[in-house]
Amino acid sequence: MSRRQTTDNRQQKSDVVSLVACCLLLLVWPLSAVAVETSLHGFVQGNYSMNTTEDNPDGKDFKWSEERAQVKLEATADQFSLFIKGDAFHDNIDKHSIMELREGYADYTSEKWDARIGRQVVTWGVGDLLFINDVFPKDFAAFFSGRPMEYLKNGVDGAKVGLYPGFASFEFIAVPYFEPNKYPDPSRFRMFDPMASITNRETQDPYRDFHKAEKALRVYRDVAGFDASLYYYHGFSRQPSVLPDNPVAPTRLTLFYPELSVYGASVQGRALDGVLSFETGYYDSRQDRHGTDPMIPNSQTRYLIGYQRQLWEDFTVGAQYYGEHMQDHSAYVQNLPSGFPREKRLHQLASVRLTQFMIHQTLRLSFFAFYGLSDRDYLLNPEVKYNLTDSVWIALGGNVFGGGKPWGQFGQFANNDNVYAQARYEF
Amino acid sequence: MKKIFLLAAALITVVFVSGHVHAMTADEIMKKSQAAFLYPGADLKARVMMKLVSKGGQERVREMMMLRKNYGQPGGEQKYFMYFFQPADVRNMTFMVYKYPGKDADRWLFVPAINMVRRIAAQDKRSSFVGSDFTYEDISGRNLEDDTHAVVKDEKIGDCDCTVIKSTPKAAEMEYSYKLSWIDKGTFLPIKEEYYDKKGELYRVFSADEIKDVKGHPTIIKRSMKNLLSGHMTEVSFLKAEYNVGIEDSLFTERYLKQPPKRWIE
Numbered sequence: 001m002s003r004r005q006t007t008d009n010r011q012q013k014s015d016v017v018s019l020v021a022c023c024l025l026l027l028v029w030p031l032s033a034v035a036v037e038t039s040l041h042g043f044v045q046g047n048y049s050m051n052t053t054e055d056n057p058d059g060k061d062f063k064w065s066e067e068r069a070q071v072k073l074e075a076t077a078d079q080f081s082l083f084i085k086g087d088a089f090h091d092n093i094d095k096h097s098i099m100e101l102r103e104g105y106a107d108y109t110s111e112k113w114d115a116r117i118g119r120q121v122v123t124w125g126v127g128d129l130l131f132i133n134d135v136f137p138k139d140f141a142a143f144f145s146g147r148p149m150e151y152l153k154n155g156v157d158g159a160k161v162g163l164y165p166g167f168a169s170f171e172f173i174a175v176p177y178f179e180p181n182k183y184p185d186p187s188r189f190r191m192f193d194p195m196a197s198i199t200n201r202e203t204q205d206p207y208r209d210f211h212k213a214e215k216a217l218r219v220y221r222d223v224a225g226f227d228a229s230l231y232y233y234h235g236f237s238r239q240p241s242v243l244p245d246n247p248v249a250p251t252r253l254t255l256f257y258p259e260l261s262v263y264g265a266s267v268q269g270r271a272l273d274g275v276l277s278f279e280t281g282y283y284d285s286r287q288d289r290h291g292t293d294p295m296i297p298n299s300q301t302r303y304l305i306g307y308q309r310q311l312w313e314d315f316t317v318g319a320q321y322y323g324e325h326m327q328d329h330s331a332y333v334q335n336l337p338s339g340f341p342r343e344k345r346l347h348q349l350a351s352v353r354l355t356q357f358m359i360h361q362t363l364r365l366s367f368f369a370f371y372g373l374s375d376r377d378y379l380l381n382p383e384v385k386y387n388l389t390d391s392v393w394i395a396l397g398g399n400v401f402g403g404g405k406p407w408g409q410f411g412q413f414a415n416n417d418n419v420y421a422q423a424r425y426e427f
Numbered sequence: 428m429k430k431i432f433l434l435a436a437a438l439i440t441v442v443f444v445s446g447h448v449h450a451m452t453a454d455e456i457m458k459k460s461q462a463a464f465l466y467p468g469a470d471l472k473a474r475v476m477m478k479l480v481s482k483g484g485q486e487r488v489r490e491m492m493m494l495r496k497n498y499g500q501p502g503g504e505q506k507y508f509m510y511f512f513q514p515a516d517v518r519n520m521t522f523m524v525y526k527y528p529g530k531d532a533d534r535w536l537f538v539p540a541i542n543m544v545r546r547i548a549a550q551d552k553r554s555s556f557v558g559s560d561f562t563y564e565d566i567s568g569r570n571l572e573d574d575t576h577a578v579v580k581d582e583k584i585g586d587c588d589c590t591v592i593k594s595t596p597k598a599a600e601m602e603y604s605y606k607l608s609w610i611d612k613g614t615f616l617p618i619k620e621e622y623y624d625k626k627g628e629l630y631r632v633f634s635a636d637e638i639k640d641v642k643g644h645p646t647i648i649k650r651s652m653k654n655l656l657s658g659h660m661t662e663v664s665f666l667k668a669e670y671n672v673g674i675e676d677s678l679f680t681e682r683y684l685k686q687p688p689k690r691w692i693e
Contacts, residue, residue: 037689041515041518043515076689107686109686109688114682114686120542121541121542122542123541123542123543126545149540149541150540150541152541153541153542162682164677164682169680169681169682220681225533227546227681268546269533269546270531270533270546270548273531273550274548275546275547275548277546308547308548309548310548310549310550310553310554312553313553313554313555314554314555316548316549318548357558360479360481360487360555360558360559360659361555361557361558362487362558387487387514387516389487390487390488390513390514390515391514391515391516393516424516426514426515426516427515
């Protein structure tokens with residue numbers, strides 16, 4: 001716990017340092033006598049999410065409560081540009097204020113190639129809230145706490161090079177500083193923990209070694225009217241695995257991020273009067289290729305099929321089927337310590353999204369649901385969003401979890417139902 | 428047989444010599460109108476301001492750069508690239524359409540907040556464009572073969588001598604039963620359009636409010652669509668418009684959707 005706070009603090013500190021560095025760079029840049037064009041935009045917002053079933057494990061009533069301001073600064077000169085997206089917010093639950101560099105990068109663009117260096121958000125794949133080849137950092141706590149959707153994605157600190165030779169496009173990304181996913185905080189969310197009694201835990205530092213830089217490649221082009229992509233990733237799982245000091249009577253747990261490679265593909269295009277998507281990926285768990293280590297996820301094949309269609313004016317429906325097939329299930333079962341819930345060989349999930357716009361698309365009613373076909377648990381997310389004016393919008397919604405077993409993907413969150421409100425003034 | 432040829436030749440001569448547009452069929456007029464309205468130039472760059480005005484007078488503004496390129500003859504394939512300046516919550520969004528004659532278009536949307544390009548499912552015929560009174564079809568045009576066209580009469584609107592054409596959708600799927608178009612005999616631009624519902628009542632009116640010559644192409648630089656049932660209307664102005672600006676094919680790709688070239692959105 002204390003270890004994680006140190007990591008968080010260091011993260012914040014490095015954010016502030018990069019933010020200041022970027023601002024200085026922007027200030028100095030105009031001196032270089034090149035015509036620089038700048039723009040400044042941003043927002044202020046309030047975001048609150050209240051428990052409806054039970055309070056947080058630490059006794060608080062809110063999953064999220066903050067006031068936030070964001071500034072987006074862009075400067076362009078010739079083929080170069082700089083972009084900074086910085087947030088400052090006050091957290092009413094933990095009563096502190098924090099600055100956060102959401103994105104901050106420099107771009108170079110030429111006809112045949114381009115490059116982007118710095119903190120950047122990368123989104124790959126064709127799933128709707130289902131990620132196979134989008135191996136980049138996510139904040140699931142934000143998603144479950146009723147924050148605006150953009151906070152589900154976190155940036156990577158790295159370099160991206162794009163090559164456009166014509167027959168296909170290439171995107172290569174190198175990330176020297178590993179950034180894990182963010183999961184719900186045990187002080188704010190009631191969750192299943194098979195080793196809850198062991199409180200002595202430490203997180204092995206995310207890798208900051210240049211030789212261990214994550215590498216990701218995407219090659220994409222049009223194939224017979226479909227958008228086709230191939231993906232490759234070499235790095236680490238962003239979900240921590242747990243290593244007990246003693247497998248029989250553990251007293252201390254170490255959280256670490258196992259080595260992972262992903263090989264994948266996707267296609268998306270117009271079919272059956274709608275948009276059809278298909279994506280697959282092979283998750284090569286490099287530290288557990290035989291599937292015998294119960295503490296490291298087995299290799300998997302993941303796939304999804306999605307279909308989206310407009311049924312009537314301003315009403316769209318989307319549905320997805322998703323599967324995770326474990327490679328060495330028998331080895332996994334043989335080595336699973338007693339007392340641990342056993343995962344199925346095939347883990348299946350379905351989702352549906354309904355979106356209806358009204359009043360000239362200023363009012364949006366939406367409903368998103370996950371249903372665990374294997375676990376029989378669910379997550380429901382209804383939301384109403386209204387643009388009061390061109391610069392002010394409000395959104396009200398809820399997250400409802402339940403069903404299945406108390407350790408299921410969504411079932412374990414059964415006592416975390418919340419209603420949330422978001423209000424934003426954007427300029 | 429020979430007689431028929433002679434007759435045809437005589438007819439053609441009469442049409443050309445007398446210059447009577449009247450002799451053109453409704454289909455021919457609509458074809459020329461489509462070319463003049465939606466296909467002038469090899470490409471078009473226009474800064475577009477859309478004002479959505481509610482019955483109560485509340486205004487919402489959408490401002491975008493629209494880049495359009497023709498592929499082949501008028502009535503053929505077109506590609507659209509749109510970049511949004513305002514409102515603030517869609518600023519920096521881009522939208523791309525590959526429009527094909529006779530089948531649904533391909534559309535992509537770029538959402539900058541999460542750096543994501545996504546295909547979107549939307550049917551041309553029933554979808555409002557950014558919440559305005561214009562449908563996608565009003566913006567990029569309707570397939571002429573989807574309607575039967577008939578000349579109704581000649582009528583003057585202001586100084587414009589117009590031919591009035593009645594277009595009736597062949598399929599029953601449309602929300603209107605027919606449309607009347609006032610096509611200017613000189614420029615072939617639609618000066619006014621009236622949409623009638625299934626009960627035969629007028630409910631939607633298009634009007635070309637200002638026409639200017641842009642590089643030799645008469646261009647509607649101010650237009651409006653009014654919904655008589657809701658009282659809502661949308662005014663569209665071209666703040667700047669230019670033809671034959673040399674838009675490259677490569678603009679219409681995911682790369683530039685994510686990073687629109689500055690020179691095209693200025």
